[in-house]
Amino acid sequence: MYPSKHQHSLAYNNIPAVNVKEAEGVFHIEVAAPGLKKEDFKLSLHENRLTISTKKEQSNEEKTEQYTRQEFNYTSFQRTFNLPKSVDGEKIEATYADGILNISLPKKEEVKPAVKEIAVA
Template sequence: MTLVKFNPNLNNKKAGLMPGLNDVFDSIFNDTFFSDRMMSRVPAANISESKDHYHVELAAPGLKKEDFKLSLERDLLNISVEQTSQNEATERNFKKREFSYNSFVRSFTLPDSADENGIEAKYENGVLCINIPKREEAKVQSRQIEIK
């Protein structure tokens, strides 16, 4: 049996058997190019609720409203974009290119209290806003209660 000393105060790069190899893996997996690409594959979404509606906001700048396709299958709201990228001859060579959504699909499960027939969507200032009305029985009703 071999005992190996472990010192938590040492830097993790020095604690490995091959410090140079750890540097290579750190540079690959901690590179902002890879982490940024993983985060930017689908646009970020905000979901909120008001008294009468549910709201979905999808941040997708640089697109047109014609690029979006919204579909509803049972209680699943699908938002998709399919863009064809056109390779134009330019004089610029990109070192890093972050904003390009070629295609993506986001799906949201609607609650039972949502009224599928009244869904409205608009796209302005790079944000797709979807308003989903609540059914009448699901709306919060408030009233004053008399104290006797």
Template sequence: MSTLVKTHFAGPSYLNGFFGKDLLNEFNTPAFSGSVPAVNVIESKEGFRIEVAAPGLQKSDFKLNLEKNQLTISAQKEQKEEDTNEKYTRKEFKYSSFQRTFTLPNSVDGDKIEASYSEGILSVALPKREEAKEKPARAIEVA
């Protein structure tokens, strides 16, 4: 099952509990240009995976925090540009950041969450607890 999550949720009701409390901060001031990256959420038998499209960042720009069942993904990047010649020095600073918080279902094993960043995509693996994984069908004999 593959689901693309947007900032409004018009999907199945079971996704509302997982993503219904999506919090995001976006600022638009002269020194800041912020935007919220696109997010994909994929569910498998083993767990969930959140993919965040965030090109141009480094691994060190990201912070992930898990508190209770709230996973917060944030990034901040500061860019400095300086041009100096005999008559003047020009400095420009640009800050960009985003933050998204997801309410995780109780089926996610918070101790085993892992994240990686490659080719502009932050991938967060959210494995399910063993007791929450779907078990194969089995026949039960009547004694």
């Protein structure tokens, strides 16, 4: 499983660090994205391509007697991963805790050919 060449960031070129691990029956993707909420993430799967994106807007306003200053801060990124065909797209799960987005990508169960005995007549 490798990130595709179409990964980019829209603000400050902040592409979060990602760990990809494989265990028996599952792949795990960990995305370091502190300071966000689970609602800030959007995950989509299209033709074995998993896209992880986020967009967060913050506004800071400072007022004094003589002036008003307002700053907008946009944080966003997008990462796309080409998944192996062995991933079961119907069972992908994601959680966000302690600044880490954890995505579990279970592998499809291996279909074994049925063995049928044929009696000789």
